[in-house]
Amino acid sequence: MNKNNIQSVLNTENLAVGYGKKIIIDDISFSVGAGEVFTLIGPNGAGKSTILKTITRQLKKLHGDICVFDEEISRLSDAGLSKQVSMVMTSAIKSELMTCRDIVATGRYPYTGRFGVLSDNDWEKVDEAIAMVHAEEVSDHDFSRVSDGQRQRIMLARAICQETGILVLDEPTSYLDMRYKLDLLSSIRKLALSRGMAIIMSLHELDLAYKVSDKIACVKEGHIDKIDIPERIFAGNYIQRLYGVDDDCFEPKTTQLFMQNKSKTDRFDVFVIGGAGTGIPVYNRLFRLNIPFAAGILQENDLEYAAAHAAAVKVVSQKAFTPFSKENYEKSKECIDACEMCICTIDEFGQFGEYNRKLMEYAAQHNKLKSMDDI
Incomplete structure (x- = not known):
């Protein structure tokens, strides 16, 4: 497969992100192609979540451009953006006694009328998404009472049935045990390959970032320090310098600490x-x-x-x-x-x-x- 021929569906150019008027990261320029997994790594507090929240318009960009499918996101309505970009963020949602299936169904709201009534076809897509993340056993459970791992799978199902070309995830494996981490990332990789989704996410686990990513962007001290394929990011002592640890503390080929x-x-x-x-x-x-x-x-x-x-x-x-x-x-x-x-x-x-x-x-x-x- 020739990666050079992949269509770019998400682009940032000279983007600056932050809070209020304070710039946290400047000059952010990258592109993510259809079917690619693009992962942000870097020290805590470097600004990875700030970038993702700006792409999903939870934060206002300070300057520069963010384009999805060649359309500047500032020109898109909320409904229009919801049909292009879905998200799984770390912040909790208010479930108000909703079942897991009800939560997944909210992913279809961009396609319903003003009353939010789902058609039979919409409910089929909801159940297909639940099955894709292997969450059938909790489908009718109260969303607020399921485990963190099950909740993450339900939120991923919600994003899947939203049927967007771009999926944004902020630390999707946080608080998950080994089984759920592997299950979630396998589902993410499958979405990229089978549905051609462009996936951009942040990860703390370097071993998982190495295995699942097509490209990795390294965030450090107010800028994107490096963007490349994992095999070149995890070479020599670059990762040690990125995180400020001694060379002997990390083995980049095996990602062992x-x-x-x-x-x-x-x-x-x-x-x-x-x-x-x-x-x-x-x-x-x-x-x-x-x-x-x-x-x-x-x-x-x-x-x-x-x-x-x-x-x-x-x-x-x-x-x-x-x-x-x-x-x-x-x-x-x-x-x-x-x-x-x-x-x-x-x-x-x-x-x-x-x-x-x-x-x-x-x-x-x-x-x-x-x-x-x-x-």
């Missing part, structure tokens, strides 16, 4: 022989207990290398895709000699793991080989 060992000491009590992610639970436990440790021998492309590098006092490392060296074996033996205990988390050592197997045997010979239960 790590607690960093700030200790200046060279002393360690435990040496961990790990690899392929098996050592991470031990690293986490040792870190929580404030027990300094070293780790090795780890290849620099190993799944757990970044976690070890962040939390360990010392890491004996090997270049990626190269056999472990005798030099690193000797360095690791010295670590075992210097520590109180050694924990090996590996069951099968593989082609490159012979030296790690020997290190385990060396630790056993010196009565230092223990398990995590001994910590």
